[in-house]
Amino acid sequence: MDFDRYFTSQLDTLHQAGNYRVFAELERHAGGFPRATRHRADGSTHDVTVWCSNDYLGMGQNPKVIAAMKAAIDQCGAGAGGTRNISGTNHAHVLLEHELADLHGKESALIFTSGYVSNWAALGTLGAKIPGLIIYSDALNHASMIEGIRHSRAEKRLWRHNDPQHLAEVMAADDPSAPKLVAFESVYSMDGDIAPIKEILDVADRFGAMTYLDEVHGVGMYGSRGGGVAERDGLMDRVTIIEGTLGKAFGVMGGYIAGSRAVCDFIRSFSSGFIFTTALPPALAAGATASIRHLKQSQFERTAHRNNVAKFRAMLDARGIPHMRNPSHIVPVMVGDAKKCKWISDILLDTYGVYVQPINYPTVPVGTERLRFTPTPMHSDGDLRHLVESLCDLWSQCALSRAVA
Numbered sequence: 001m002d003f004d005r006y007f008t009s010q011l012d013t014l015h016q017a018g019n020y021r022v023f024a025e026l027e028r029h030a031g032g033f034p035r036a037t038r039h040r041a042d043g044s045t046h047d048v049t050v051w052c053s054n055d056y057l058g059m060g061q062n063p064k065v066i067a068a069m070k071a072a073i074d075q076c077g078a079g080a081g082g083t084r085n086i087s088g089t090n091h092a093h094v095l096l097e098h099e100l101a102d103l104h105g106k107e108s109a110l111i112f113t114s115g116y117v118s119n120w121a122a123l124g125t126l127g128a129k130i131p132g133l134i135i136y137s138d139a140l141n142h143a144s145m146i147e148g149i150r151h152s153r154a155e156k157r158l159w160r161h162n163d164p165q166h167l168a169e170v171m172a173a174d175d176p177s178a179p180k181l182v183a184f185e186s187v188y189s190m191d192g193d194i195a196p197i198k199e200i201l202d203v204a205d206r207f208g209a210m211t212y213l214d215e216v217h218g219v220g221m222y223g224s225r226g227g228g229v230a231e232r233d234g235l236m237d238r239v240t241i242i243e244g245t246l247g248k249a250f251g252v253m254g255g256y257i258a259g260s261r262a263v264c265d266f267i268r269s270f271s272s273g274f275i276f277t278t279a280l281p282p283a284l285a286a287g288a289t290a291s292i293r294h295l296k297q298s299q300f301e302r303t304a305h306r307n308n309v310a311k312f313r314a315m316l317d318a319r320g321i322p323h324m325r326n327p328s329h330i331v332p333v334m335v336g337d338a339k340k341c342k343w344i345s346d347i348l349l350d351t352y353g354v355y356v357q358p359i360n361y362p363t364v365p366v367g368t369e370r371l372r373f374t375p376t377p378m379h380s381d382g383d384l385r386h387l388v389e390s391l392c393d394l395w396s397q398c399a400l401s402r403a404v405a
């Protein structure tokens with residue numbers, strides 16, 4: 001077989017469908033976020049403002065986080081030195097796990113190399129190791145949960161997105177004595193909608209199910225200590241396992257679960273994706289710990305962030321730029337056409353110095369193509385004005401419809 005020819009032909013189909021992914025090559029500047037230098041393919045560079053980062057609060061450049069990481073490198077060196085089982089468990093990992101257990105009011109926590117791996121490994125292990133487990137998965141769950149459930153080979157049932165009534169119907173159709181797990185997210189990243197967590201927990205309780213909540217887009221952002229939407233709503237103690245990332249609002253890298261001592265020890269002991277991989281560098285763990293500690297106490301970032309999101313939405317409304325109404329910090333501006341979506345984001349980047357990645361099918365349904373904006377506390381009023389004026393220009397050029405203000 002001519003493998004490269006096969007690869008190229010498969011890539012051609014992506015190109016033809018307009019689904020080929022092109023990465024913007026950025027150089028971030030500590031202290032300058034959301035500004036970055038973009039490197040073009042021809043080697044030239046220019047300055048851009050990043051509008052689609054998941055470093056929602058700019059913690060990736062927080063001086064306490066940077067200082068903690070530098071100090072850890074000076075003290076412990078670069079890498080962890082092994083898997084958690086074989087010489088890789090550093091003191092910094094244990095401190096981070098304590099910090100996370102405390103953040104979520106749980107007995108225990110377990111860190112992984114990413115949020116993706118934590119979902120894949122935790123759901124994969126639970127589904128494979130609890131005999132007869134049925135997993136009830138929200139229809140819009142993240143790829144990492146889907147892959148973990150698939151890998152586990154457990155029975156899987158889909159329920160309509162954010163629809164606890166449908167969940168109840170689906171659960172009622174199964175053997176009442178079968179062990180059950182309900183897996184869902186708090187903030188969904190593409191529409192920015194928030195799950196009715198209490199209602200879902202009520203249904204799960206009625207059927208004696210354990211619950212697994214992905215708070216990746218909620219941690220650091222919601223709740224008075226940044227414990228997520230479940231903290232804000234006073235529901236953390238009712239969730240069996242809370243999963244989160246250290247790579248978005250906390251600004252570093254890594255993933256985790258928090259739960260009872262028994263469930264964390266179970267996953268620690270039986271999960272291949274936890275055991276057979278090198279532990280996070282101690283500096284990452286130290287940086288994440290500093291970030292979590294800061295956001296447990298400081299309301300400044302969360303408040304400034306909410307204000308900027310509200311300001312941005314009001315400016316879009318004033319100019320009739322259509323955006324999806326949702327209760328979160330994610331602002332999807334709707335284009336509704338894959339080619340125009342890509343074209344607008346290309347011009348924004350090249351001509352206006354505005355970087356926002358186009359979101360097209362298959363990430364979102366055809367006809368709902370969008371630009372997903374994540375304003376941060378570091379975006380100035382001038383940045384917001386420049387962005388909205390740029391969007392207005394392009395909306396006119398593309399003859400896109402305006403919302404009635």
Ligand SMILES: *Cc1c(COP(=O)(O)O)cnc(C)c1O
Nearest residue numbers: 114115116142189216245247254
């Ligand atoms: C980003 C994301 C993850 C994965 O987290 P990483 O730390 O980036 O690997 C998991 N779940 C959801 C909903 C996400 O958006």
